[in-house]
Each structure stands twice: as C-alpha cells, then as structure tokens.
Amino acid sequence: MDIATRATTLLDLHHTGSTLVLPTVWDAWSARTVVDAGFSALTIGSHPLADSRGQADNEGMTIDDALDGVRRVCSAVPDVPVSADMESGYGAPAHELVERLLEAGAVGVNIEDTVHSEGGRLRDVEEHADYIGAIRQAADAAGVDLVVNARTDVFMKDGQFDDPLAEAITRMQACEAAGSRSSYPVRVPDASTLKALLDALDGPVNVTANPRSGAPSGSLDELRALGVHRVTFGPLLMKELAPDLAALVAAWK
Template identity: 45%
Template sequence: MHHGRPPGDPLVLPGPWDAVSARVFADAGFPALSTPSAGIAASLGYADGETPVDEMFAAVARIVRAVDVPVSADLENGYGLAPRELVERLLETGAVGCNLEDSHGGVIEEPRRHANRIAEVRAAAGDRLFVNARVDTFVYGDGDPERAIERAASYAAAGADCVYPIGAPADVLPVLRAGIQGPLNALARLDGESPSPGELGALGATRVTFGPWLQRRAAAHLGELAARLRQG
C-alpha cells in the first residue's frame, strides 16, 4: 500500500479511537486504519501518554475485531516492554503494524538507542509487522531538518518500514522527501488552515495520518449537539 504511489496520492489512514469509529472509517472505504494513542487515551478517560498498557492493547484489539481492514497501532514509546514482548502482545491483538516514537515524557532520545530498539523489534517481528518510526525532532528537538533526516536514516537502516517526522512544517516536507529513502508519513491537521492529505502528498508524503484530530473533531461536534439539547 505504501510503495509506488504517485505524487499527490498518499495512503490516507484515519485514526479510530474505538470500535464504532473504526467501522465508520472502514465503511467509508479506507483500505487501512492507524490508531492514535492520544485518541484512545481520551476515549478511555486518560490524558495522552497515561493509558495503562493493558488497556491500550485491549482497545487496539477491540478496534481490530470490529473491521475487516488492516490496523496499525500507535504504541507510543513502547511502554517499557521488551521488544519481543511488545511484538507478541501487539500480534495478539491482530494488528499488522505499529508506531514507535523516539521520545519519552517530552524528552527526545539518543538516536542510536532508538535505532537499536527498532532493530530488536524488527528481529522479533520478522515480516509480521509494519514498523513506522516516529521522529520527534520537530516536536521536542531543535527542528533541524538535517537532524531529522539523520535520525530517519538510522531508523530505516535498523529495519523501520516508514519514518514519521511528526510536526514537520509543510514547507520542510520536500527537503525531507529528498533526503529520506522509503515511505514518509506526514501529520494532517484538520484546522482549516493546514494542507490537505492530497497537498501533503504533493509535498512528498506517501502516508498521511491524523493523530487525535479526528477524535477531537468528533468530540467537538458532540459538544455542539449536547449544547442544542440543553437549549431544548
């Protein structure tokens, strides 16, 4: 799904936060889905980054059971699990891929350490999982595109199938695309001002995800409906 895509036609992966939203996206015709950890956290009543690991895997399993399309899961920084345990627990949910980010608690990790973790995950998973390596340079680092490219290269060399420089400005995407081999994930923000998925594709993205934006838009709409009900 990720390879051989023409410019402007990225793989668009909505982010379900529960079984109902997963079915909505699958029924709309999307070929695959990618869960957002922040969206699932909100649906379970937790702040982003505070979902207990057992509840996260259980939520992912419910989403996978609800649809007939492939599901990738955002596993944050891996929850402190050993790579083999992380892989086996994810495979038990039925998911086919994962996001792994190179920061923890707002602190970006040393790239070699994260590359080693990715290599261990790849060794444990073989070809059973699609590994998307999140690069947090633009979120918690100095925002230098060259540093992001260096990190991306080391993660790809370690076995990542895709890299995800989350928060990269749109005008930097062509620079990243020129320096990064293989699939490139970009974040689409549904704020009415940021580029659309197609525009992100034209700038170099081959995969587009939404983080918690879809869940937050749905919650905002529900809030509007609740206000109307209160007004009678």
C-alpha cells in the same frame, strides 16, 4: 484474512505510488464508521485512545490498557489492516511488544523517541534505531511484515537542536537502516522542510493532517503533489468531532 496477509496488505498499500490515508481511530465505533466510509486500512492513535478511556496521553495508559484498546478495534474490523501507536513502547522489550501487538491483531506500529515515563527524555539516535531494529527483527522472526513507523519528536523540542532538520534526517535514516518501513517526523514546520525530508529518506514518510482543514501539513492534493506517502490524523479527527457533537446536542438542553 489472517494476520500475515493483513500485514503484507498494509505494507503493499505504502508502495502503490499514491498517498495512503490512514484515518486515526480510537474505538470499535470509530473504526467501523471509517471502514464503512470506504477506507481499507486504519491507524489507532494513543492520544484519542487514551481520551476515550478517560486516561492521559504520554504514557498515561499502561501497555495492558493500550493493547486492550487495540484488541477492541482490531476485533471490530477483522479484515482490515490496523496500525497502532504504542508511544515509546511502554518499557516493553521488542520481542514482547511485537508478540502482544500481533496477538491483539495489529499489523503496524508507531514507536516514538520520547520516553514520557522517564521524564520525557529523548532517546539518542542509536538507542532509538536499536529499538526499532529489534522490533523489526522480532516481526521478521514471527513471519509477519509488521509495518514499523519510526517517529521522531525532534521538531517538538524547541531549542534543543541547532539544526532540527539535520537531526531529524539523521534519526530517520538510522531507523531506516535498522529496518523501519515508514518515517514519522512529527510537527514538520513547513513545506520546504517536508520536501527536504522526502528527498533525504528512501522509504515512505508519514505526516499528520487535520481532516477538516489539512493543517498543519496541507490539503490532500498538496500533500500528493509533494509526494507524501502516508497521512494520519493523530488526535485531530476526534478533536474536530467535538464541536459538531456539542452543536448537535445543544438544542436539547
């Protein structure tokens, strides 16, 4: 399956009328394991990828480091659409980021509005939307339906906004207008806030869930009932595996 076909397949999976679950992986082994479990698309999380490399999240990796990990995952599952979390873009111009992502084999991308390499500042509404729009334009020019998942960290910025919900909606609507294909408001605090976001946005909304407990967003059935379009696990799948791994080897001490 060529990269354009994989991209269109991933885009179509966002519009089937059912909740798309994209397990978050970090290396070739985790990717193959999840595909063998029956999943038809994946996402790579920057946090678990960095952990697997012995580096820090929040742009502790360089763009070369991140793309090395993306390439290894995509090569391990060549017929499966893979989206990649590229933090705030690692300072790369949009056309370069898209060119290098596609070369590595990814057909979706998360881009957040926190720029950790610049003191953790939050891009303003227009700046973030402009970058999202430039990424979409670069992908369109390449003839690939790259699924741009625009992320906002507004709900993580305690006390910075008088009305975080209104701010998140403004940011996500601006990104939709610029060409994003999915919205990712991180750490939505409760179901009523999530419902308000779903009502306000035209396109798919991504939430993070713990694969064992569903927290903080809810169980798969609850998320389906709310009308959530897309679920990913962030660093939580890797974290949930750690106690099981420790218990498995403990008897051999």
